[in-house]
Amino acid sequence: MRILYLALQQEFPAPHAGFSHVYSVIKSLRKLGHEVIVVCKASRREDIWKWKNYDGFEVLSTSLHLDYFPPTVNMPYERIRQLMTLEILRACAKFKKLVEDRKIDIIHERHDMRFDISGLVSKLSGIPSVLEVNSPFLEECFGEGSVGYMLRNITRRASFKLSSSVVVQTGILKKIIDKNTGVNSKVIKNGADPEMFRPLEKDFKSFEFLKGSVVVGFSGAFKPWHGVDMLIEASKGLDVKLLLIGGKVQVSNGLAVGAIPHEEVPRYLNLCDILVAPFAPSKDEKRKEMYKRYGMWWCPLKIFEYMAMEKPVISSRVGEVPEYLEGAGLTYEEGDVEGLRDAIEKLSKDKELRERLGRRGREKVLEHYSWDKIAKDTERLYEELIF
Template identity: 30%
Template sequence: MKIAYLALGEEWQNNSAGHSHSFSICQNLAKLGNDVELFIRGKGKPQAFGRLKVSFINLPKAGGRISGLKELKKLSEKLKNFEIIQERFSVNPLSVLARFGFKGKTILEVNDPGVETWTGLRKIAYAPLIRLKLESCDAIITQTETIKKILKAQTKKPVFVISNAAAVKKASKRALEKARKEMKCKNGVVCAIFAGSFREWHGVRLIPKISRLVSGKKIRIVLIGNGELFEKVKSECKSIGNVRFLGAKPFEKIPELLQAADILIAPFVWNNKKFDFWWNPLKLFEYLAAGKPIVTTGFKEVRKIAKNAALYAKPEDIKEFARLLEKLAKNKNLRQRLGKKALQIARENTWEKKASETLKIYKKVLA
């Protein structure tokens, strides 16, 4: 099958979850014997990874000047050679124009409920575009049943659910030792890692308070990543001795850092009163693939992912979160049991499996 994957809102090799998901699913679709081309923002000559080709497209971003007509025309001509297009949703309207004249089928990948959750000018400005994208596709792929339910209220197009995944790859002993040293986690100190974007719903703003509650308990909190709340969180942690910031790390280095930890944390928060927590965090799949126990928030969609490999706190209950973290820190056997369960769940949610599920949807839509 000839497959085009449009990721026009993602930047090549920028360590984001969007980039990781796009490349991983394309790479595994290619491994199944398909000819796949990933179109993504970037510069340089196309790159080949077996039957996967990565081509760089620099269409103007949404809200920018309407330029780059040559790029748009070139993309439009290329797309005519494919049987199916999967477009990772972005608010860039030019992807609709790029598909003009395409005779195959289009799958829209929507990982955010979009217009139904927006308000004010943003909703007014983008609502027509979002409806156009929903109605111009043949089917929709999303990541959770919660998002599916929201989308079904917006469109009659078929909606399929395929979750995120992660690759299980064991790090070398040398890499783990190097990671522990970088995190300054000496023998006898339990290392708990948060890895990801410093965004509101990731709950990273709660970490300074949680860190204070476990200070003096031989628990080191290590934060990996950056984002809009990075400076605020770092400032609030200045007077706390058990916190270390590593900043953003290359995506390929994240697995060995996670495997070097003793516990992995994700204190998600949620302030949307209309809809339940809808995300399918790639972070949790990466945590599971590291084979480590998790302390996180007990939202329904989170429990579906981590299952019995995690301990769950109530939303924004920092005392309970700290108590669960301390409970794991004191109980090595419990950490090992949950870690084994985590690895088992990860092996049931590989990119290979998700690519196979995606291919079945393509065939159903093409039939």
């Protein structure tokens, strides 16, 4: 099967979860024997509409900003120019030619807060398309019911309905998208690479001060809604040390190592005995009303990467996280620092429980949440649409 994968707002490579998701899915699709051609966002102007090779993938860089109409007041000139000069028509022609030249069987597009072009190209080319939606961007940016939202949602509904199928990460996100666009989306969850994220012998080189301690770890962004401040507070006075990956902050009982390359994250996580995802969506001022209305719609990669490491996981009880962690970790009410503290203390004192939860977590990833499993689910959807 020849797949054209459009990630028009995603640089390739890039140091964040968006790239990890795209790369992991297409890597697993290739393992199944499919040919994947990637179209991504150019990181430099001189790379626009140029081909490159990344890890054996053909990657075409573009600079398309196919915004919903009408333009916003603070929209950069180049995006207004592309919108008003109908750049979408030229882009459609280029992608249609690419589909024909490469004999593409299906188009897969990663949705951003832009007009999704895959549906149009698929109709012009006579092949199916899949639109992957990872967040309700319009609702986040404009708020349901606003004039700006309603005008742009007309365009979004049209582009979604041109797609042969719409895929979302969670049942919560499905409710939002289906209600506001009129589609019947399918749920395909996220996952982890259990070959990359796997238990190893601990190497405390450069981290001797952690040796002999129960180490509690966190990996990710240090945004307020990721709850790092609550983790630091909850760990005070406990006989544990913290290892925080992804940002810099003062830690009296451990270390924050800052951002590191994604491929090095497993080595750091392996030093930990307990891994924590203290999500705090109520601290997200921009989106907290939506979280109250629907619940947290994320399907966090870090949860599955933690589980793949065969470590017990502690997380706040938000969204669908309790389902993922059933039998593999402990949960507490969002914002409850004492509840988080109790969970850390319980696991820090019970090695047998840590090992049991960790084993079950890795088993669940291998059974349900590996990228290979997600790729097979995606392949099955492709086959339904093509054949």
